[in-house]
Amino acid sequence: MATVHHEFMKAALRMANLAFDSDEVPVGCVYVHDGKVIAEGMNDTNRSLCGTRHAEFLGMEKVLETHPASIFEQTDLYVTVEPCVMCASALRQLKIRAVYFGCANDRFGGCGSVLRVNSDPGVERPFPAYPGFYREEAIMLLRRFYLQENEKAPTPKTKKSRELKTDFSPLDLGKYVPQAEIEKLYGKEMLEKLAAAAAEAEESDSM
Amino acid sequence: MPPSVGSSRTTTASTAGTETYLHHKHAHNHHQRHHISLSSSLSAPGGAIVSGVPGALGSGKSHLLANSSARSFVQVKLPHERQELELVDVWATLIPARIASSVISHIRQELPNDPHSLLHLRRLVKETDLNQQDGVHKTSEHVFLHLLICSIDAVPSEDEIRRTLQPMTELAAAKINDRRLFVPVIRKAPKYPALTKQLSKEWSIGTWPIMWRGNPNAIISELPSEDELLYRKNIENLLQLTEKARNDGEIPIATLIVDPITCETVASAVDTRNSSNNPLAHSTMACIAKVADNERLRRQCEVATRDGTTEQLPQAYLCHNLQLITTHEPCAMCSMAMVHSRISRLVYIKNMPRSGGIDRSSGAGYGIHWSKQLNWRFEAWKWEGQDILLYDIGEAINA
Numbered sequence: 144m145a146t147v148h149h150e151f152m153k154a155a156l157r158m159a160n161l162a163f164d165s166d167e168v169p170v171g172c173v174y175v176h177d178g179k180v181i182a183e184g185m186n187d188t189n190r191s192l193c194g195t196r197h198a199e200f201l202g203m204e205k206v207l208e209t210h211p212a213s214i215f216e217q218t219d220l221y222v223t224v225e226p227c228v229m230c231a232s233a234l235r236q237l238k239i240r241a242v243y244f245g246c247a248n249d250r251f252g253g254c255g256s257v258l259r260v261n262s263d264p265g266v267e268r269p270f271p272a273y274p275g276f277y278r279e280e281a282i283m284l285l286r287r288f289y290l291q292e293n294e295k296a297p298t299p300k301t302k303k304s305r306e307l308k309t310d311f312s313p314l315d316l317g318k319y320v321p322q323a324e325i326e327k328l329y330g331k332e333m334l335e336k337l338a339a340a341a342a343e344a345e346e347s348d349s350m
Numbered sequence: 351m352p353p354s355v356g357s358s359r360t361t362t363a364s365t366a367g368t369e370t371y372l373h374h375k376h377a378h379n380h381h382q383r384h385h386i387s388l389s390s391s392l393s394a395p396g397g398a399i400v401s402g403v404p405g406a407l408g409s410g411k412s413h414l415l416a417n418s419s420a421r422s423f424v425q426v427k428l429p430h431e432r433q434e435l436e437l438v439d440v441w442a443t444l445i446p447a448r449i450a451s452s453v454i455s456h457i458r459q460e461l462p463n464d465p466h467s468l469l470h471l472r473r474l475v476k477e478t479d480l481n482q483q484d485g486v487h488k489t490s491e492h493v494f495l496h497l498l499i500c501s502i503d504a505v506p507s508e509d510e511i512r513r514t515l516q517p518m519t520e521l522a523a524a525k526i527n528d529r530r531l532f533v534p535v536i537r538k539a540p541k542y543p544a545l546t547k548q549l550s551k552e553w554s555i556g557t558w559p560i561m562w563r564g565n566p567n568a569i570i571s572e573l574p575s576e577d578e579l580l581y582r583k584n585i586e587n588l589l590q591l592t593e594k595a596r597n598d599g600e601i602p603i604a605t606l607i608v609d610p611i612t613c614e615t616v617a618s619a620v621d622t623r624n625s626s627n628n629p630l631a632h633s634t635m636a637c638i639a640k641v642a643d644n645e646r647l648r649r650q651c652e653v654a655t656r657d658g659t660t661e662q663l664p665q666a667y668l669c670h671n672l673q674l675i676t677t678h679e680p681c682a683m684c685s686m687a688m689v690h691s692r693i694s695r696l697v698y699i700k701n702m703p704r705s706g707g708i709d710r711s712s713g714a715g716y717g718i719h720w721s722k723q724l725n726w727r728f729e730a731w732k733w734e735g736q737d738i739l740l741y742d743i744g745e746a747i748n749a
Contacts, residue, residue, distance in 0.1 A: 191642055192646050192649075192668070193638065193641075193642030193643075194642075194687070194691045196642075204628070207627060211627060212629050228686040228716075229684075229687050229689075229690060232707070233683045236629050236681070250724075250725060251690075251724065253682075257721075258682075258714075258716060260682055260714075265705070266747075
């Protein structure tokens with residue numbers, strides 16, 4: 144089901160592609176207010192030599208060039224990869240309304256994968272974070288990027304690490320989104336897909 | 351900015367700052383200065399207490415911080431999760447205390463290496479300390495001790511234990527006759543050392559007792575004294591920065607990044623979220639960005655001036671090998687920014703119980719500097735020395 148969220152995520156993916164072409168880890172984002180993109184951002188850590196220049200921060204600074212910080216309370220973020228712990232805390236401090244992301248970030252994810260900075264007890268109110276919008280596209284961009292990095296490395300790694308994987312492990316949606324919200328956000332098909340995947344997993348467990 | 355404690359420049363700036371503070375006292379009363387118990391040594395003469403530490407430092411009291419010999423930092427590093435007690439079966443027996451050392455050296459020689467490390471367990475336990483199963487036998491005037499022999503996994507056969515103990519029975523038997531002596535008994539012992547003294551005590555009830563030797567993960571170790579001195583000096587610089595921030599209408603939080611090898615300050619910043627309209631303009635983020643700016647500039651200059659003869663300087667990688675000193679426990683954003691930047695050590699003065707990302711008792715208890723799940727760890731040290739006067743920034747602030 145292509146939702147309005149997919150449309151905005153497409154815009155975020157364009158930014159991620161731009162990052163890819165600039166030799167940056169391909170992560171892109173857009174901030175959406177009143178149904179309109181008000182700022183775009185892409186990763187900039189390599190050029191800036193600064194490990195904190197994530198897409199979310201570049202986009203956020205662009206928003207602030209023309210808006211007061213209070214606009215974030217009515218603004219959603221679409222980002223191709225789950226915000227890291229730093230960005231999740233930043234977004235919470237900005238009082239972002241909601242975050243939609245593509246793929247999970249198993250190493251640094253701050254919206255459910257490693258920590259739950261978006262929903263844990265904290266000073267500011269929590270924000271919801273929904274995964275899975277153009278997830279496979281986001282993952283493939285990252286895989287292509289790291290493959291290219293390996294090829295550039297002075298001592299190329301094993302051949303296996305130079306092969307582009309195209310299979311995807313299933314997304315554990317329940318880890319990030321309350322059951323009650325899944326249908327509203329992802330459609331009935333997603334619920335059916337999840338139920339089928341759960342049944343399959345159970346079957347393979349009992350074998 | 352190199353540490354310039356007590357210089358005339360510092361004195362002037364800080365005195366001026368004090369006056370401004372007093373002047374605008376009412377306008378900014380939401381940033382009331384914390385009058386944490388002033389130690390007598392810190393109160394400046396002539397009732398200058400109201401100006402707080404930065405003033406006191408400026409008026410020649412700066413060396414109080416720098417010269418105190420007591421160790422003032424504690425490492426913020428707590429056990430990750432609650433440990434569960436696991437048990438292992440061990441052979442034990444009762445021996446006369448008089449020959450304990452001979453028995454121990456004998457079984458050390460005779461028995462194979464143990465597959466379990468039992469170093470955390472007490473080798474000898476007084477009869478009265480281990481009476482849960484035996485009841486107290488007030489046998490004779492002889493003192494008996496329970497001896498830990500080895501794990502069952504090391505020697506499964508009771509006969510072999512008996513054979514090993516046999517020569518020892520002859521050593522003792524002439525004088526003492528107790529049928530329990532040298533009889534191998536199976537007992538339960540904690541398999542692993544406990545991470546805390548308290549846990550170690552709990553686990554020792556009803557099992558073979560643990561010897562608390564401390565645990566490297568739980569020990570509060572000391573900073574080398576030269577580091578301590580460096581941080582003390584830099585804390586004075588931080589306090590001057592907060593004074594200025596406060597006068598500029600900013601939240602009085604300040605941060606420095608130092609190179610511990612050269613002792614140089616490579617970046618300094620104060621919080622600017624009030625003036626910048628950016629809620630994320632925290633001093634830690636600003637300092638990290640400045641380090642990157644410096645390195646970019648340095649590389650550009652290097653490219654511009656390279657004539658083929660000069661040797662290329664090694665390139666700095668993010669904040670690797672740099673240390674960050676700040677007034678307040680950093681929030682989760684800033685703590686994670688330090689992970690991303692490969693900071694080697696964090697030093698801070700005050701915990702932020704609601705918003706901090708470091709101390710296990712702060713915020714959601716992340717302990718980001720020491721999280722097993724993240725790909726970089728750094729040390730965190732918190733000031734625990736005599737009270738330092740910081741402005742009260744309120745609990746709901748993310749520092």
